[in-house]
Amino acid sequence: xxxxIGSLVLFMLIGVPIAYSMGLSGLLYFLVYQPDxxxxxxxxxxxxxxxxxxxxLPLFIVMGHLMNHGGLTGRLIExxxxxxxxxxxxxxxxxxxxxMVFGGISGSSVSDAASIGQVMIxxxxxxxxxxxxxxxxIAASSTMGMIIPPSIPMVIYAFAASESVGRLFLGSLIAGxxxxxxxxxxxxxxxxxxxxxxxxxxxxxxRVLRSTLEGLPALLMPLIVVGSVVTGIATATESAAxxxxxxxxxGLFVYRGLTFRDLPKLFGEAILSSANVMIIIAFSGVFTWIxxxxxxxxxxxxxxxxxxxxxxxxxxxxxxxxxxxxxxxxVSPAILLLTPVFLPALKMLGVSPIQFGAVLISGLAVGLVxxxxxxxxxxxxxxxxxxxxxxxxxxxxxxxxxxxxxxLLCLFPALSTWLPALLMG
Amino acid sequence: MSGPAPAYQVHPVLRAExxxxxxxxxxxxxxxxxxxxxxxxxxxxxxxxxxxIVGGSEATxxxxxxxxxLGAAVDIARGKHIxxxxxxxxxxxxxxxxLEGINLILIGILQxxxxxxxxxxxxxxxxxxxxxxxxxxxxxxxxIPIGCAFAILFSITRxxxxxxxxxxxxxx
Amino acid sequence: xxxxxxxxxxxxxxxxxMLFFKEALEKESKGRISVEVFxxxxxGSEPEVMDMVKMGTVQGTxxxxxxxxxxxxxxxxxxxxxxxxxxxxxxxxxxxxTHIADAAKDxxxxxxATGVAGGFxxxxxxxxxxxxxxxxxxxxxxxxxxxxxxxxxxxxxxxPTSIPYxxxxxxxxxxxxxxxxxxxxxxxxxxxxxxxxxxSLLNYQIHPDPLFVNLKWYESLPDDLKTVFDKVSxxxxxxxxxxxxxxxxxxxxxxxxxxxxxxxxxxxxxxFVEKVRPVWDFYIQNGTFSEDEVKQAIEAGK
Ligand code: NA
Ligand code: NA
Numbered sequence: 001x002x003x004x005i006g007s008l009v010l011f012m013l014i015g016v017p018i019a020y021s022m023g024l025s026g027l028l029y030f031l032v033y034q035p036d037x038x039x040x041x042x043x044x045x046x047x048x049x050x051x052x053x054x055x056x057l058p059l060f061i062v063m064g065h066l067m068n069h070g071g072l073t074g075r076l077i078e079x080x081x082x083x084x085x086x087x088x089x090x091x092x093x094x095x096x097x098x099x100m101v102f103g104g105i106s107g108s109s110v111s112d113a114a115s116i117g118q119v120m121i122x123x124x125x126x127x128x129x130x131x132x133x134x135x136x137x138i139a140a141s142s143t144m145g146m147i148i149p150p151s152i153p154m155v156i157y158a159f160a161a162s163e164s165v166g167r168l169f170l171g172s173l174i175a176g177x178x179x180x181x182x183x184x185x186x187x188x189x190x191x192x193x194x195x196x197x198x199x200x201x202x203x204x205x206x207r208v209l210r211s212t213l214e215g216l217p218a219l220l221m222p223l224i225v226v227g228s229v230v231t232g233i234a235t236a237t238e239s240a241a242x243x244x245x246x247x248x249x250x251g252l253f254v255y256r257g258l259t260f261r262d263l264p265k266l267f268g269e270a271i272l273s274s275a276n277v278m279i280i281i282a283f284s285g286v287f288t289w290i291x292x293x294x295x296x297x298x299x300x301x302x303x304x305x306x307x308x309x310x311x312x313x314x315x316x317x318x319x320x321x322x323x324x325x326x327x328x329x330x331v332s333p334a335i336l337l338l339t340p341v342f343l344p345a346l347k348m349l350g351v352s353p354i355q356f357g358a359v360l361i362s363g364l365a366v367g368l369v370x371x372x373x374x375x376x377x378x379x380x381x382x383x384x385x386x387x388x389x390x391x392x393x394x395x396x397x398x399x400x401x402x403x404x405x406x407x408l409l410c411l412f413p414a415l416s417t418w419l420p421a422l423l424m425g
Numbered sequence: 426m427s428g429p430a431p432a433y434q435v436h437p438v439l440r441a442e443x444x445x446x447x448x449x450x451x452x453x454x455x456x457x458x459x460x461x462x463x464x465x466x467x468x469x470x471x472x473x474x475x476x477x478i479v480g481g482s483e484a485t486x487x488x489x490x491x492x493x494x495l496g497a498a499v500d501i502a503r504g505k506h507i508x509x510x511x512x513x514x515x516x517x518x519x520x521x522x523x524l525e526g527i528n529l530i531l532i533g534i535l536q537x538x539x540x541x542x543x544x545x546x547x548x549x550x551x552x553x554x555x556x557x558x559x560x561x562x563x564x565x566x567x568x569i570p571i572g573c574a575f576a577i578l579f580s581i582t583r584x585x586x587x588x589x590x591x592x593x594x595x596x597x
Numbered sequence: 598x599x600x601x602x603x604x605x606x607x608x609x610x611x612x613x614x615m616l617f618f619k620e621a622l623e624k625e626s627k628g629r630i631s632v633e634v635f636x637x638x639x640x641g642s643e644p645e646v647m648d649m650v651k652m653g654t655v656q657g658t659x660x661x662x663x664x665x666x667x668x669x670x671x672x673x674x675x676x677x678x679x680x681x682x683x684x685x686x687x688x689x690x691x692x693x694x695t696h697i698a699d700a701a702k703d704x705x706x707x708x709x710a711t712g713v714a715g716g717f718x719x720x721x722x723x724x725x726x727x728x729x730x731x732x733x734x735x736x737x738x739x740x741x742x743x744x745x746x747x748x749x750x751x752x753x754x755x756x757p758t759s760i761p762y763x764x765x766x767x768x769x770x771x772x773x774x775x776x777x778x779x780x781x782x783x784x785x786x787x788x789x790x791x792x793x794x795x796x797s798l799l800n801y802q803i804h805p806d807p808l809f810v811n812l813k814w815y816e817s818l819p820d821d822l823k824t825v826f827d828k829v830s831x832x833x834x835x836x837x838x839x840x841x842x843x844x845x846x847x848x849x850x851x852x853x854x855x856x857x858x859x860x861x862x863x864x865x866x867x868x869f870v871e872k873v874r875p876v877w878d879f880y881i882q883n884g885t886f887s888e889d890e891v892k893q894a895i896e897a898g899k
Contacts, residue, residue, distance in 0.1 A: 012508070012509050014512070014513065014524055014527070015510055016528045017506030017532070018506075019497070019506065020506070020531070020535055023539070024534075024535050027535060027538060039542055039653075039654055040654045041538070042539055042543035042546045043546055043645060043648055043649065043654075045539065046490070046543075046566055046569055047641055047642070049494065050486065050490055051486070055460070055464075055485060055486055055489045058489075058492070059461065062457075062461070162638065164761065164762075165763075166763065231764075231767050232760045232765060232766075232767045232773050232774075233472075233768070234468060235761055235764075237464060237482075237485075238464060238468045241461060241464035241468065242465070244461065245465050264458075267454050267457050267461070268453065268457075271453045271456070271492050271496060272453065272500065272503075274492065274496065275453075275492060275497050276496070276497070276500055276507060277507070278493040278497070279496075279497035279506075282493065292639035293635075293640070328509065329509070330507050332507070333507065373509060423767060424763075424766055425767070425770075425787070425791060425792070549648075550648040550651055553648070554664075556662075556744065557742065557744065
């Protein structure tokens with residue numbers, strides 16, 4: 001066991017891709033301890049790729065690409081301006097609100113950070129916001145992209161935990177909205193302290209109507225995608241495909257930011273990014289098979305019992321591990337490493353897989369904004385020209401919202417389990 | 426980057442690598458386009474016409490397996506795999522180049538082992554028939570050794586590229 | 598060492614019966630065989646573990662991927678083939694049952710005993726009680742992606758829709774489907790009764806639950822251990838059948854308070870048999886089993 005974990009860490013540290021690090025440490029384990037079981041290697045790799053749920057991954061990715069390319073961001077910002085633009089710190093509030101709405105449309109945080117950041121960071125800069133604060137705010141608020149459904153990481157967790165995608169989507173909805181609301185509050189406080197400017201918003205009826213109508217096609221998106229999964233009208237894969245089709249039509253014919261010529265490139269990029277994650281899933285199958293063979297989850301369960309942890313304290317302890325892992329490991333591999341290790345043990349204590357999913361996803365979202373490995377940090381830093389550490393410091397006050405939500409999710413299981421139980425039994 | 430490319434970048438092996446990569450990318454794009462269209466058609470048939478293509482969704486998953494196996498190989502050539510590069514990027518160029526070389530060799534070894542055992546695996550279980558599509562599962566399982574073969578190929582071409590790149594050039 | 602893996606939770610009858618198996622086998626072999634039981638798909642899904650048993654990386658499993666061992670197992674799943682669970686069990690434990698089980702040896706599986714995976718499947722819906730085939734016609738029924746089930750509902754004139762198991766509750770509530778089919782246990786555990794009005798005891802299908810063992814591993818045992826292994830396997834599967842059917846009966850009682858339950862009369866059952874005959878013929882024609890074997894299957898249950 002020590003060999004398995006030790007070699008995994010070593011391979012990852014010297015820069016072997018995470019997927020192959022898992023494969024290599026598994027290979028080493030078999031060669032040393034169980035040479036007659038090595039034949040299971042290709043079967044596990046294949047099993048990871050053979051998933052109809054994960055087929056939604058490239059479809060969700062291409063849906064995001066199509067939406068971003070179609071000219072959606074500008075319209076959403078206009079629309080959000082109507083509501084909070086005139087308050088103190090208007091642009092900051094608009095950024096958070098847009099990230100929230102965007103969260104309901106796209107499945108990933110990184111693409112949200114890129115598309116909102118490109119517009120809002122320069123805009124806030126012009127209005128005299130400190131660059132560090134503006135960039136940090138975009139980075140922190142983009143975490144909602146993966147917390148508010150639809151969420152690609154949640155689909156990966158659904159796969160790892162064999163749980164219903166619909167239930168899990170609903171399970172993190174309240175968490176995502178709370179992050180947004182808390183973050184709006186933090187922006188208001190900071191804006192008042194630093195006297196950030198308000199925005200002039202033209203609230204003439206004609207103008208309001210136009211902004212609303214233009215925002216509408218985008219606002220329908222969450223209803224179509226999340227609604228169809230939750231109601232059982234479509235599987236996660238089908239709803240992602242329908243979402244992508246809708247984004248394609250809106251981009252081509254309504255927003256007209258998209259042309260047929262863009263499609264091969266967008267589809268090609270999407271399927272390669274998908275393979276990038278899928279290969280980690282494939283090799284993590286080898287790794288989790290060994291964990292099961294060695295009864296590691298039972299050992300962790302025993303550890304919880306010996307330490308006399310109840311469900312809440314165990315959940316809190318695991319949340320700390322999640323946050324720590326999030327510093328160093330990217331979201332998808334972290335889900336695939338943490339779920340098989342902790343979920344069975346937590347289940348034994350009576351923690352619902354939905355609660356664990358909400359904590360896991362909300363906790364790992366923070367990791368997107370923490371150095372050294374933080375994808376949203378990288379994106380925002382490159383948009384604004386700030387250093388990664390500076391963006392992180394700018395984001396810290398806003399990340400309070402995320403930490404608070406993770407804490408609340410651990411303490412009150414109902415925050416994640418109530419909505420799925422209400423709607424889906 | 427403008428002006429004539431340095432000699433090591435136009436080496437025939439690397440030109441062939443690039444060409445192969447582009448071909449595979451096109452194949453992947455086409456496969457994914459087909460998957461997308463099929464999933465959409467299946468939804469439309471279900472709600473519009475209350476019918477379905479038997480085995481349609483199974484077929485999309487089978488194509489998806491090929492996209493992963495081949496796409497992961499292409500990602501070796503593109504150097505785009507998700508990894509922790511904090512340590513390796515902080516090393517001096519010479520140490521970094523050595524480590525990258527070792528990594529590529531490790532990946533090659535893993536893929537070679539996987540290739541060997543997957544052929545053994547398919548020869549035992551590959552004849553099993555898919556319960557819906559009624560085709561041999563080996564036809565899909567063979568995506569693994571095919572992906573491995575391309576991955577080994579790209580590990581070798583990357584190693585060649587690494588050896589030919591002068592250390593002074595940090596762009597690699 | 599006998600590694601056994603399956604897909605059901607620790608609370609399931611299947612798991613408990615395998616713990617019974619482990620205890621009995623370790624005791625009666627005087628510790629010469631040790632058994633390790635992995636539950637909840639820890640080592641892989643049902644078809645994946647079937648392959649592992651064939652490869653010999655895992656020594657035994659139970660589950661729904663029985664066609665991987667031999668397609669002849671489908672014969673037990675023909676709609677309306679048996680009218681009582683006693684008949685099914687009798688057929689499985691007869692010489693005919695051994696004939697079907699031995700056909701899996703060509704594929705590298707040894708099957709010491711076959712049982713039933715839960716009870717008869719029944720149909721719920723929220724339109725009307727189902728008494729005759731005509732009552733099924735036109736209903737939108739959620740089915741799992743199992744060919745015999747889909748073909749049965751097509752033959753009865755319903756439109757089968759596939760919806761992932763976890764989403765069925767909401768789909769029934771929203772009216773995406775009118776009804777669904779499952780054994781009473783699943784209907785209770787998944788709370789489908791909250792979204793349904795009628796439960797009709799069609800008892801149209803039951804699934805076999807063979808105990809799959811790697812043939813080479815079994816053949817490597819000395820004769821005395823083979824005898825012990827066979828005996829314990831049969832006892833464990835009988836324990837499983839008994840407890841499983843008893844729990845289904847309890848669940849059905851529970852559902853009786855929640856739904857309007859109706860039985861299907863023998864006359865009406867004959868009408869169903871007539872209607873689904875094309876499903877039987879389909880498998881006879883494509884060579885899965887012969888007409889003669891179907892007759893034997895029915896005889897063996899009498
Ligand atoms: Na989202
Ligand atoms: Na991080």
